[in-house]
Amino acid sequence: MKRNAIAFWIGAAAFLAAAFIMTKMVGNQYPFFAGYVVLQFIALAVAWSILGGYAGYVNFGTSAFFGVGVYSSVFLLKAFGAPLPLQILAAAAIGALMGFALGLLTLRMQGIFFSIATIALTIIIETAVTNWRYVGGAAGIQIQRPPVTAPFDNYVQLLFFVQAVLVVLAVAISRYIQNSWIGRGLQALRDDELAAECTGVPTLRLKLLACVISGALLCAVGAPSAMYLQFANPESAFNLNYSVSTLAMALIGGTAHWSGPIIGAILLSTTQQLLTVTISSEVNVLVLGLMLVLFVVGAPEGIIGLIRRLRGNRKEGEA
Amino acid sequence: MDLLLDAVVIGVLLGCFYGAVSLGLSVSFGLLDVPHVAHPAFLVLASYGVFIINEHYGIDPLVAGLLITPLFFVFGLAAYRLYYETFEKRGSDAGVRGIAFFFGVAFIIEVLIIMQFGVDQRSVTAEYIGKSWRIGDMRIPYRMLVAFAVAAALTILLTLYLSKTFMGRAIRAVAQDQEALRLMGANPIKVKQWAFGIATAVLGVAGALLIIVAPVDPTLDRAYIGRTFCVVVMAGLGSMSGTLVAAIILGVAESIVLTMFGASWAPAISFAMLLGVLAVRPQGLFGRRS
Secondary structure, three states: OOHHHHHHHHHHHHHHHHHHHHHHHOOOOHHHHHHHHHHHHHHHHHHHHHHHHHOOOOOOOHHHHHHHHHHHHHHHHHHHOOOHHHHHHHHHHHHHHHHHHHHHHOOOOOHHHHHHHHHHHHHHHHHHHHOOHHHOHHHOEEOOOOOOOOOOOOHHHHHHHHHHHHHHHHHHHHHHHHHOHHHHHHHHHHHOHHHHHHOOOOHHHHHHHHHHHHHHHHHHHHOOHHHHHOEEOHHHHOOHHHHHHHHHHHHHHOOOOOHHHHHHHHHHHHHHHHHHHHOOHHHHHHHHHHHHHHHHHHOOOHHHHHHHHHHHHHHHHHO | OHHHHHHHHHHHHHHHHHHHHHHHHHHHHHHOOOOOOOHHHHHHHHHHHHHHHHHHHOOOHHHHHHHHHHHHHHHHHHHHHHHHHHHHOOOOOHHHHHHHHHHHHHHHHHHHHHHHHOOOOEOOOOOOOOOEEEEOOEEEEHHHHHHHHHHHHHHHHHHHHHHHOHHHHHHHHHHHOHHHHHHOOOOHHHHHHHHHHHHHHHHHHHHHHHHHHOOEOHHHHHHHHHHHHHHHHHHOOOOHHHHHHHHHHHHHHHHHHHHHHOHHHHHHHHHHHHHHHHHHOOOOOOOOOO
């Protein structure tokens, strides 16, 4: 293992340990409620970037994957009383299948048409779920949490820790992809798909792989959300805000490096949590819109790009 | 059978209305390739403009729509300038960042409307709203007829403008070959800016129709992303008469599904058709490109 890799895994272990110790030390429940949402968005943004950042296929269907994750949990819970790990695994499997279907779409559509198609998918799935009586239809469904298991005293703390594990998983996968031939291939097809295909990059296989991994992770992140809210309805589970927030976080952080989406997600979702508490949820959508426009216009490479530019300037100054 | 006939008639009228609200996008996305997902947000904004004028001065919504048209024209000029300076000028992946940009703009407009007017539905008052015309067993609301007439007039005017006037022809030329236009000594950016202004100006009247046909709320734009893009893509980017035909197809399809399966399936119709068109025939039914 290289030194970088060792440092990364130590960091990941320290992060999980800190999350676990936090559940033991902090008595107040609010940090877990808010922290869960922040972690959820970190995982979403990182998972989104595998397709949207590395491969350059801008997916507006985050809400579709997230919502399917939520509803596969709801269904499994209602039909079989399945435990949380099984819900997450099942959601990941369904997400992988959806990702595969999305990957096939990329055969026919690129650029903005792909993006529009993903919005279309979201609304179609949402409408289908709205008309599915068994899982509550348009009115939504109440969910009973099972009793909490051993090391945790509280179900929200358990969910908080589960989401932290998902974050580590998503980041590890994203980091692995970036450093392997998959990442280089995706980058090549992002820059010029035709040229990549001509030089022997297996573009279709790579695109399908990116779609499947990204889709599975997005769905898996959505799965615990049903338990978190103790309620699910199609309008909020498939809300377009998830798509735009996730995209905004990835773009604000920068998609050139795996750490970009993490920075963006922490920055934006923490701000949003603070604003929701202190002012109102409308203002937090406004901030989302403003930040998105500002960064897309002013810093197209995101915070990562800004840092790199600053460093570059300093180096030039020294030389 | 009567039910089906009813559905088709209402569908045609509804379709014409969809055509009217999609015409602007047919110019901005169809001809100019601007990924204008904020188009429906601009539309809802226009509706609120009409609402203010109608409520404060009691002016007919259609006249109010005409009144805000010049304002929207200028707004469109400014919006394109910003888009051009930040995306098209820089070149690479303008489409992808552009769509993120316009989503941001749409969210900002939504929230500003919510902060100003709240989340309640708003409607306008006029002679023809709330009454309907009886033919036999069928009842056709007058507001749908108004929408139908205005939509037809708008389509004809815009088609004539694009085919008969000098500027209109320049707009179609810039859509076909921007470089050629530059070689002829014209400034393609000016032409595109003008075209985007026209596309946004049309929204003044379209916004009036939107609030005439049904009450408006701040997040209504999300439903219209599917409808307008479905119409424009199905029409085959940039064809005005094609836009009207595609819109009528969508209107009839929505209306039939509404009668047969109920309102809860309606939102998916436009998106399903959009997806179908993109997958099977990306150049649309009356495409400008082969």
